[in-house]
Amino acid sequence: MANDEKADQKAGADEAPKKSKKKLIMIIAIVVVLLGGGAGGYLMLKPSSATAEPEPEPGIVVPLDAITINLADGHFLKLKLSLQATADVAEAPDGSKALDIAIDLYSNREMAELMSNQERERSKAELKEKIEAAYTVDKEKEIMDVYFTSFVIQ
Structure with a gap:
């Protein structure tokens, strides 16, 4: 019975790091997507220098x-x-x-x-x-x- 308890504890210990690694990877992926979307939106919506009215001399x-x-x-x-x-x-x-x-x-x-x-x-x-x-x-x-x-x- 002692071996079964040790095996259960070891299996539980292995699952905790896997869950936290998955969570960390998901958070990083979300941040990368948000930053990429924000940068893309900025580049698409910023006024083009070609369409901007030139400053008079x-x-x-x-x-x-x-x-x-x-x-x-x-x-x-x-x-x-x-x-x-x-x-x-x-x-x-x-x-x-x-x-x-x-x-x-x-x-x-x-x-x-x-x-x-x-x-x-x-x-x-x-x-x-x-x-x-x-x-x-x-x-x-x-x-x-x-x-x-x-x-x-x-």
Whole structure:
């Protein structure tokens, strides 16, 4: 009887490593399939560089006159900006539209709202987007960037 018990214990001991090895192999196989599927999906869905819109060539930088914009609570913003035109533009763009957009965007804003770098960058991105849209003719961008050359709040 002692031999039978030893044989049963030995058989049980052999089955445990086999089950854990099978489990480990299945886990590794699942991870490999998931990683392969994720990589394949990324490669299939990522935008192709051939279909991406090429960045326009930079042209002249047009500095605009400084303007003073009324903020809330009697404060004001002295803003001077420059427009980066694309190389395709035949003549320097008139800055009137850009200044009008800046006045609309910043008028009556709270001074504290514009004091942080993060908010200033967010509002600059919004200004750039609006200016680019205003200076787009027949899907051709005339302005590719906006620079703050002076941004003084008092």
